[in-house]
Amino acid sequence: MIKAIISSCLVLCAISSGFSQDYELMNTGDTYQALKKMHRGLRVLYIAAHPDDENTRLIAWLENEKHIETAYLSLTRGQGGQNLIGDEKGDALGVIRTYELLEARKIDGGEQMFTRAVDFGYSKSAKESFAKWGKEEVLSDVVYAIRKFRPHIIITRFPPNRYAGHGHHEASAILAAEAFDLAGKPDAYPEHLDRVNPWSPGAMYFNTSSWWRKELDDKTEAELKEENMHRVNIGVYNPISGLGMNEIASLARSKHRCQAFGTSRDRGERFEYLELLKGEWNANLFDDLEGxxxxxxxxxxxxxxxxxxxxxxxxxxxxxxxxxxxxxxxxxxxxxxxxxxxxxxxxxxxxxKQSMLGIRVEAYASQEAVVVGSSYKVEVEVYNGGAESVEVRFTDSGVDTTFDIGAGKRLKFDRVFTAPEAPSTPYWLRQPHNDLYTIEDPRWMSEPRLVEHEISYTIKRDVPIRSKTEIHRKWTDRSVGEIEQPLQFVPLVSISNATKTLIVQNGKGVDHAVSVHAFGKVDGLTLYPSGYSDALAKTDVSIEKGQKFTQSVTHSSESPSGQQHIITPEAKIGDKVYSKTIRTIEYDHIPNISIAEESELKLIALDLKSPDGKILYIEGSGDEVDESLEIIGYDVERLPLSEAVDNLDQYKAILVGIRAYNTNEDLIAYQNKLLEYVNNGGNMIVQYNTSRGLKTENLGPTPFTLGRERVTEENAPATWLKPKHGVFNHPNKLTNADFENWVQERGLYFASEWDENYTPLISWKDSDEDKEAKGALIVTHYGKGTYFYSGISFFRQLPAGVPGAYRLLVNMIEYQP
Incomplete structure (x- = not known):
């Protein structure tokens, strides 16, 4: 869930969901594994397109069985995908998926890297992907990652053609092959060379699979060698961890929760295939490489x-x-x-050496959120778990002290630090972006995250040991115990809108709430709810730390339908102007991460026949369609079906949220009641579900089948298959203009087959395809009522304020057979 910070309490989460935790020592088993990795001295870079594309089985095997340092380079942070666990989309989803990758790497042992490429959603070709990103820009990033990590081997996940199944996948393979050839050439991207040196990997492999080639499992070793291909059994057991490599991989892959990648632990023999693409054939694969x-x-x-x-x-x-x-x-x-x-x-x-000596150094603050530029107290704790006294010297600007600590002793002291001037936010979101992130400092390129503040120190017994520890937040909850999270820096006040998009119908005023949350005591605040110099300004406001002040304003518009205005509420304290809202992503499998962004409100004028009436919204994996319908006047109820089922006839329509038939068990138990509601004259609208993982195959009153068809071009022309149908004509008369200015895509997971009772209403196709996809919106009359299945991406269009999407969905809700 992503929300504005409006209270002083954080959702408690498990200690394991923290961040790097560099202060925790390795046990003797992990220390042994680290020695084995240093002894091996090899590096592998695995390259694909998205979070969850990586083969955790191969990464776990390389890291934990072959002791090869392995990094995964993901072209994107996955913000264009769907979300099974909440309603975050776009950049917020990219933050979730970034940290899911980092949690996965903690388990399989790998490292994580990224390029600047933004995931703009499903792409059907590398050509389209390069047109969006700029091929040279992303190729430069891949070359930079190779030069920075300096791998001896590169492994790709996908083939460089349409068999990759996604334009981003295909692009990752093309870029990897070209970057392999360029990374060692000083005249290629010379702007890198003030930070990294040219580097030439020794070989490149494609991690092919029997998923693409069913015959691979039956081939002999001699037949595989003819194709320059190795077969490796990654299903080996590690007695030190007590886990098999594929078991470790299952645990890592299950961290991709927002993509529904949870899986049971896999054990036993499991083969992976590595096809040599570049470099010389080595019969021993990696075993005799010197590194x-x-x-x-x-x-x-x-x-x-x-x-x-x-x-x-x-x-x-x-x-x-x-x-x-x-x-x-x-x-x-x-x-x-x-x-x-x-x-x-x-x-x-x-x-x-530090782990062998048992010297643990941790620095933490207990504050939930620290106001930028303010002073805050940091506790420093040093524990000597070794057998002899050691000297510890801190050489940080905030901690400059030296002392001896005896065996078995713990020493604690505190220091006062000054918070940075900028609020915490993922570094790739600090600047506005389109299809490439803007990175403020080129030294940050390819980094998964930045450390806000760390303390340097040196341990000395026989030889000096230099290290750093990241300052974090730590507190104790009596029902949970010790809890650790990243330390968040925030502005004195956060400005938030009740909604990010407000639909204003001509001639009607719409109330809107603007809130100010105080992270410290505030006096003399002036709130400008509609922007600086607003005549509606509220002056001389005082707010105690942790409290919220809210002002309601009424917006109206006489602008033409579809016209947009951006309003940025602001607050002023003295000479300081505040316009940022602080949102925190909180889940128990990743750390709590704050995003600082402008408190923009998008006002959209809309010619919309007045909708009203009560709707039941059945929650799926999470979307904002229900909130969007409330904004335009519907009375939306969100009740479990077990509570609503006896009074379904009170609802004008029942809308089923995205992926509900993939996630909501109630739909199986009460599907007959829903269809009975339709039969008695009700109107049921089912939004998209994925074809894999359905709780039931019987979604409608008569059979239809879900496919994987989608239309990714948001401006693909719409063909009205039944122009006189009520969906296009009542209560809002639709025109081609209603299908303009959509975002990211037209829709996904369309119906692929349906019986004669259904009528398809709209077809689309992407520009490079010949066949129209007709299953985006199908309808059937059942008894006295109506049933719709829609693959149209209302869950993206309505929160983005697309006027035509509102008008179309209202027509579906108001439809009478």
Whole structure:
């Protein structure tokens, strides 16, 4: 759920849903795995298009069985998709999916990277995708990611053609192949070279599958070799974690909750296929690649010796061997590896040594939200779980102190910090964007998130260990225990509108509420609910911390139908003007993330025959269609079917929310009652459902089948198959203008087959297709009533304020056979 912050309470969430938690030490099993990864010295970059496209089975196997450092480069953050767990769309959905990826990577062990490409929704070709993004821009980003991560191997998820099933998928494969060739050339994107160096991966593979090629599982090893293809069994068991690789993958994949990717744990033999696309064939795949140790076998030998003597119950002994056998080799002055590899080894060695010593350093504040520019207290806690005293020195501007801490001791102290001047918001949303994000600092390119504030320190016993810890929020709830979340910085006040889009019908005034939430005590505030210098300004307002002040205003319009106006409510305190609203995304499987955005209200003039009456809205996976209908005058009730079923005849219409037949168990139990309502003269409108995962196949009074057809071009011409039908004529007379200025798409998951009782009303097609999709809106008369199935994306159009979508849906609600 995404909402404006209007109270001082946060939804409690599990400790595991936090962020990087770099202050938590590795146990001896994880430390052993880290040593194995450093010993292996290989990096793989996996490239695809969206969150959830990545093959978590292969990533888990590479990271945890082969001990290869693996990163997933997703072209987009997935904001153009659907959402099964809430009503977030667009940028807010992209934030959810970004953090779902980060939670997945915590489980399978991989790292996460992105380009600037914005997910604009389903695309049917790479050509369309490149036209939206700009191919050169996204290719530059992929080259940059390769140069930054410096992989020895690249693996793609999709083929570079229409078999990829999505234009973004196809584009990811094309870009990966071209970037493979360009990343090592200094004259390609030279603007990168002040931050990264050219880098040439050794080989590129396509992670093909028996999903595309059913015959692969039956091929012999010799037959696969003829196609330059490896078959690997990723279903191996790891005795240290007690999990199989595919079991780890299942847990990671289940973090993609908003895409309904929860899955049961998979165990046992499972094959993946890697087809060589570029580079030389290696019969041993990755096993004999030298990686970062190509210049110095002695470093790798030293690590192998440490691994051979490793004890899972004697971290002090492990530390002593590491310091004796490997540390002196790191101090050698010769270039025993690439300079960036030397830096990587040094950082990894510090993490390993700190965990062996058991030195935990954490910095946290207890405040829910810190006002920008204000002072706040940070608790610093140092715990020495080792066997000997160590020296800890803090070298941060806010903490400059040195002390010794004895074995088994904990030391706590506090310092006062000054909050930054800008509110917390995902860095890729700080600037307006279209089809590419605008990144303020090029050093942030490809990063999944930024750290707001971290503290640097050095631990010294035998050798110095340099590290950092991120300041976060931590508090204790008596019913839950210790809870950790990112620390959020906010403006003194947040301005929020009751709705982001307001439909104003000619001749009618519409009331609208503007609220100010105070994150600190406020005196002398002036609220301009319709923008600065508004005659309706409310002056000299005082608000206590945590309280909200609301002012209601009435908007009217004589503008032509469809004309839009943007209003930005503002508040002024002294010389400071505030116009941001702070929204927080709160789910228990990801951290709480705030988004700071302008408090814009879109006013849309609409010629709409006055709708009224009571509607029952049956919730699905989450949308804002019901709120949109309330704005234009309908009395919308949201009741469980078990409560509403005995009085269905009071409703003018029953609307079923998106994906309700994928998520709402009540629809199975009470489907007969809904159809009885239709038979007795009711009007039932079912919005889109996905063909996979239906709770029942019997959606309508007579059979129809859902397909996967969609029309992705939002301006695709509409063909009215029955122009005289009431849906196009009453109470609003529709014209072609009603199908202009739609957003993202026309619709999705259209009906593919239906019996003779249904009448298709609208057809569309994308510009590169010959066949019209006729299942976007079908209707049947059943008894005395009417049943509609609609794949039209009302869930996008109505919140965006598309006038024609409102007029069409009102006609469907008001339709009488």
């Amino acid at each position: 970062i140790w190509s210049r110095s076998a002695v470093h790798k030998d030293a690590l192998e010796s440490i691994l051979n003597q490793y004890s899972f119950v004697d971290p002090e002994g492990n530390y002593a061997r590491f310091v004796k056998e490997f540390e002196p080799k790191m101090a050698q002055r010769n270039m025993w590896a690439e300079s960036l590899d030397m830096k990587y080894v040094s950082q990894m060695a510090s993490r390993i």
